[in-house]
Amino acid sequence: MQWNSWQEFLTMRGYGLYVWGSFGACAVAMILEPLWVRNRWNAIRTRQPRQERS
Amino acid sequence: MKPRHKRLALIFAGVAVLGVAVALVLNAFRSNLVFFYTPTQIVRGEVPQGRAFRIGGLVKVGSLKRQDIVAHFIVTDTVNETPVSYRGILPDLFKEGRGVVAEGKLSNGQFTATEVLAKHDENYMPPEAKDAVEQAQKTSRTLQR
Amino acid sequence: MLAVNQLTCLRGERRLFQQLTFELPEGQWLQVQGANGAGKTTLLRVVAGLVAPQEGEVTWRSQPIRENRDQWNRDLLYLGHHAALKEELTAVENLSYGLGLEGFSSSPEQLNAALHQFGLKDREYLPVRYLSAGQRRRVLLTRLLVRPASVWVLDEPYTALDVQATAFLSTVIETHLERGGCAILTSHQTLGLHPGRTVSLG
Amino acid sequence: MLAVNQLTCLRGERRLFQQLTFELPEGQWLQVQGANGAGKTTLLRVVAGLVAPQEGEVTWRSQPIRENRDQWNRDLLYLGHHAALKEELTAVENLSYGLGLEGFSSSPEQLNAALHQFGLKDREYLPVRYLSAGQRRRVLLTRLLVRPASVWVLDEPYTALDVQATAFLSTVIETHLERGGCAILTSHQTLGLHPGRTVSLG
Amino acid sequence: MSNSIINWFKYASPASFYPLAGRMIPWFSWLAVVLIASGVWLGLFVAPTDAQQSEGYRIIFVHVPASWMSMFIYCVMAFWSALGLAFNTRLSGMMTAALAPTGAMFAFLSLWTGALWGKPMWGTWWVWDARLTSQLILFFLYLGFIALQSAIDDPRRADRAGALLALVGVVNIPVIYFSVQWWNTLHQGASVSLTKAPSMAHVMLEGMLVMALGFWSYAIAVALTRVRCIILEREITSEWIKRNAVE
């Protein structure tokens, strides 16, 4: 374990903004994208039975 | 020509074209197509005259001096050296013995930078390991001498 | 009554027609006949007021059309060789913007009904770019059903239509005449309309 | 012989035709019939090789046309809805560049003679922009006289033509058939040709 | 020979790929979660401080995997495109279309994290050196690909036009990769390469590789899900979907 305190972990010795900016952007993107694809999937699946009936 | 021959001719032409292209690219790499110039190129006069350009190399150990906010240091490529002055904030990675890229103008062998960027190498290691490596290098150097 | 007096028209150095005179009372129709290049389209454009004739004039209800443009434009419906359709818009949008630019309006339901009458069921919401030649023509002709006007000037309205649509167009024109409108048209085909007046060019 | 095997074509989600099969020997002609939007134009484009069908294939002299494009393109003459004429060029120029792009050539005299045959005397040196609708169509059709080909694929060749030109076009087609060529065409009019084969769509 | 090709086609047909993809997705999803979690743990908690860059270097654990993936995905797209143009398989177009948004996202992340890294280390967000410029071009190529596909409504044309673009753009990939060798760039040279031992401490290297594998699984999982969507959307009228797709 590299860190002595949360404080140190969060500030990253002054590089907090940059490190967390990078990790954060990746996290956001890689969480949103699967949700977005799921959404598309669900939209198709709910549309499908309707089309079949008609 | 039969279609078969035609196709062969085409493939042949395509290979020839690619060959010419590769030759040209290689030729380009022999000449100086660069993001920055080295002190050696400055000494040889291969750099832009009278306009801004970038110079790159290592900061010579022990050359960094600060007067107020003006920093003076020497950029070296281990063969030749160029003195540089810069007014402004230096990036974190700027250290003696490390890589640097500076943009600015050359006059009378003195380079006046308007922007200084740090360039670092591809080595990543914890401080202890680094010390060990440096120690080893030093000893091997002294041994060679 | 639409009257054409002593009309003369030049194109390049060619005299297309000269001293042309005819009248068209309400309830009647007139076919302009002539070979390809005889000047039919040119005549219709002069009558519509798009082109000024070299000599002569066109009057509508005894008023020269070029001096009384407001009234004439309200009473006139002109369909030329051009489709005047935007490929990106659907049939319904094309119709409703077309009407809008002329100061009329119509609900989408009415437009849809008119398109159905012209045999364009299921195709109302497809961009015009996907329609076949005949289907585009039908969209254009649907304006006859939704744009009120008493004088119809139609340049080759029958092109690209299949047998069924041709018959329907003829009944549309007949109905228009019965209601007291009048129509000028050109066509190289034999028309299924009751006999009307004719003018021959060339 | 031109043969069409098991052709299926979709547009959007609409199935235009399905498992269509027919043959056309040399010296015969075939009329594609169908209402507006039935898929006639689409079929002709598939036959010409412009569109790949969803299923099935077209063969010419027992070779699939898409695999033997050189030969097929040399033997084919396709005239679509589009005029393929440049408004700035004269009729003669249009024809000669059209031929040039296909690797043929013809002297201006020959082209002029062909244009005369199609009733375009005096109009050869006028930019096409000034020609009437029927005259443009005639310029296009003149290609039938100057471009040697054994298969003609003609999409509504009779539109915009007057009576005289219609009759002339029919004799041109008849001559082509007598010489051992074959032709596929669409038209909503009744044609003055000897009875040929038919395919009905839709 | 024709026999083997027909077999191939069968595998590459959407109908048989659809269930296969369905079975693979959960595996890769979980693999991605596990690998990324352990990568983050290795990168943020286990890996030591760097001698030159202090804690700032930790961006390496996302920057490098994202950069690698952005280049790798483009290569895969080009591969499918070549296949599609040569054999006219329907699946290849769908795969390319499914990969593009993920690739674009990684290209963007590479630029974003690179810029965030460059500011403290080099002293600038951006310079026009060869590596950075060619990577920006890669991002634009992804965007162009996506825009082109969405502008064409006929899926067949969209696939084939996109395939052409993907194939033409692939020349950019070696330029990105070798730019640091061909020109002297501000961007650093390769720390990891096939020809020499990595110039990185072991823990750091391990963290980076684990992250890269995690990103890789992630990309596979997302792309497979998306390709299933595309299959359903496009083949909605076909028999096999009506028969069995709605499990």
Place this chain on the structure above:
Amino acid sequence: MNGFVMALRRDMVLALRHKSEWLTALFFFVIVTNLLPLGVGPEASLLRKIAPGVLWIGALLSTLLGLPRLFAPDHADGTLEQMALSPIPLPWLVAGKIVAHWLVCGLPVVLMAPLLGLQFDLPVRSLGLLVVSLMLGTPLLSAIGALGAALTLGLRGGGALLSLLILPLYIPALIFGAGAVEADLAGISAQGHLSLLGAILVVSVFFSPWVTSMALRIALE
């Protein structure tokens, strides 16, 4: 070969008859580069500094402007269909059209450039290099652009899409082209830049007609 000449001649006749095309390209180039002193102010040293970049961007934009009209009119009036059905292989015809596009949009710009360079107070020695770099660069712009024009043929949003597709591919040409002139201005050899420009040129001019005609066949479907 014959088809190549025919397509070239036809497009040239059309362009000359039309005038709009080549005059527009040239005019646009002159305007873009001439408005700048009006907007920026007539400081000679400033102008000289931005000259290579501005001239190259001008050339690039005027090529880009002509691109949508490379295939669109032929597509709209059905000529492209006829070309696709011609016994002459489509790549030859496409090559003819590309060369015509260059002669119409590129060459006048190249010939005009030294004059404008003078206006920007470039030294005479660098003018030669400017012409050389443009001479190598503009055919490349036409060749790469043709592919973009074919891919976006008849699409909604054609113009913007075309720029989006093509500009990333133009950036290297711009960098090396303007770079060559700047290097020369700065008194260093421009050979490296020119070689790279030449390499891109050779490859793109050779392969573009093939790829473009594939794209055209796709667009015609």
Place this chain on the structure above:
Amino acid sequence: MNGFVMALRRDMVLALRHKSEWLTALFFFVIVTNLLPLGVGPEASLLRKIAPGVLWIGALLSTLLGLPRLFAPDHADGTLEQMALSPIPLPWLVAGKIVAHWLVCGLPVVLMAPLLGLQFDLPVRSLGLLVVSLMLGTPLLSAIGALGAALTLGLRGGGALLSLLILPLYIPALIFGAGAVEADLAGISAQGHLSLLGAILVVSVFFSPWVTSMALRIALE
């Protein structure tokens, strides 16, 4: 009035459906201004100096680009004939089309300008003035441009001719517009420049629809 709204709405729908138009204008603006640092080199002080001129020229060129397509498609497909035969007076319809052109080609550019200004390192205070000057200037460009578009409708060489006709009329706007921003940058009041810009704006916007529709009727004959 009704016809004005209708014409405006129709053109807006077409533009949005098409996307090409407004995206092209915006894209072009962004590109022209963004390629510059690539070609000229990223020296901040240099860039700041040329910023007002470059941004104004960018706006001017993107307006100019959209102009040939203001009436040409409607002319080609016969819609313009229908408009000329409409009971609604033609100037109203033309006014609608001009406003649509501004909304499509002008407004996005105005809104984008401050962002690009930032990129050129303009001080924040001057950004406001940049927007104001463009807001006054771009409608004027559309209004004057419409007349040129109508005069050159359907002519051979339309594009070049149009620029030739219109640019001389645009130059005052460019000088006062870029001048205003430069004055502000230099710390002088920009009021004089802006007033002149306003005067040209009022006159041109009022008279343009009338004159333009006269030109259109002539073009249709």
